Amino acid sequence: MSKLFIPVIEGTVRPKRRSIHAARLVHQVASELEDVESVLVDPVDFPLPYDGNDPESKNPKYTELTLKADAFFIVTPEYNHSFPGSLKRLLDSELKNYVHKPVAFAGVSNGNWGGVRAIEALVHTVREMGMVATFTDVQFPHVESIFDENGKLLDEKYIERIQRAYKELIWMARTLQWGRQNLS
Numbered sequence: 812m813s814k815l816f817i818p819v820i821e822g823t824v825r826p827k828r829r830s831i832h833a834a835r836l837v838h839q840v841a842s843e844l845e846d847v848e849s850v851l852v853d854p855v856d857f858p859l860p861y862d863g864n865d866p867e868s869k870n871p872k873y874t875e876l877t878l879k880a881d882a883f884f885i886v887t888p889e890y891n892h893s894f895p896g897s898l899k900r901l902l903d904s905e906l907k908n909y910v911h912k913p914v915a916f917a918g919v920s921n922g923n924w925g926g927v928r929a930i931e932a933l934v935h936t937v938r939e940m941g942m943v944a945t946f947t948d949v950q951f952p953h954v955e956s957i958f959d960e961n962g963k964l965l966d967e968k969y970i971e972r973i974q975r976a977y978k979e980l981i982w983m984a985r986t987l988q989w990g991r992q993n994l995s
């Protein structure tokens with residue numbers, strides 16, 4: 812069976828962001844899965860300036876990567892009970908490349924809820940884009956107690972939680988890949 816290409820998308824460009832530690836861990840877990848190829852998509856590396864003449868300006872690197880993707884894993888912090896504008900801008904820059912592809916979520920917060928409201932808000936958005944949301948979210952509440960300042964993981968049980976999310980995402984990715992290749 813061919814490898815699945817699953818980009819991991821970090822949600823924010825905030826300079827002191829802690830969610831990047833969670834995104835790096837989600838990416839690292841993918842790199843240890845035999846049937847997955849992954850890349851970390853950091854919005855800092857994917858500038859999407861609005862060109863006055865082209866309100867739909869894209870980032871060619873992101874276009875290529877979404878075209879090739881079999882699935883996505885979005886890692887988002889929660890900002891005012893939703894997800895950051897940087898993530899929305901990145902997601903909005905494409906459309907047809909998402910259709911009939913699954914997406915898994917991890918939420919990150921410094922409070923009790925681990926970004927659940929950001930994930931809930933995202934479900935509406937990805938549905939409109941033609942993606943299929945999985946039900947195996949990973950939550951990182953009190954993120955400062957899960958990673959130290961350098962991003963070192965302090966609680967190993969998150970690895971198993973991420974692996975569980977990938978198991979479902981991979982099942983969905985194979986199923987939808989078959990559908991895209993065999994059904995009109």
Ligand SMILES: Cc1cc2nc3c(=O)[nH]c(=O)nc-3n(C[C@H](O)[C@H](O)[C@H](O)COP(=O)(O)O)c2cc1C
Nearest residue numbers: 825827828829830888889890891892919920921922
């Ligand atoms: C603009 C802004 C709004 C935030 N709103 C919320 C919120 O609604 N709920 C919450 O649990 N945490 C909120 N937080 C705190 C984040 O959970 C915290 O910054 C955490 O470290 C994850 O975000 P980060 O990747 O930016 O560090 C907010 C942070 C910022 C910068």
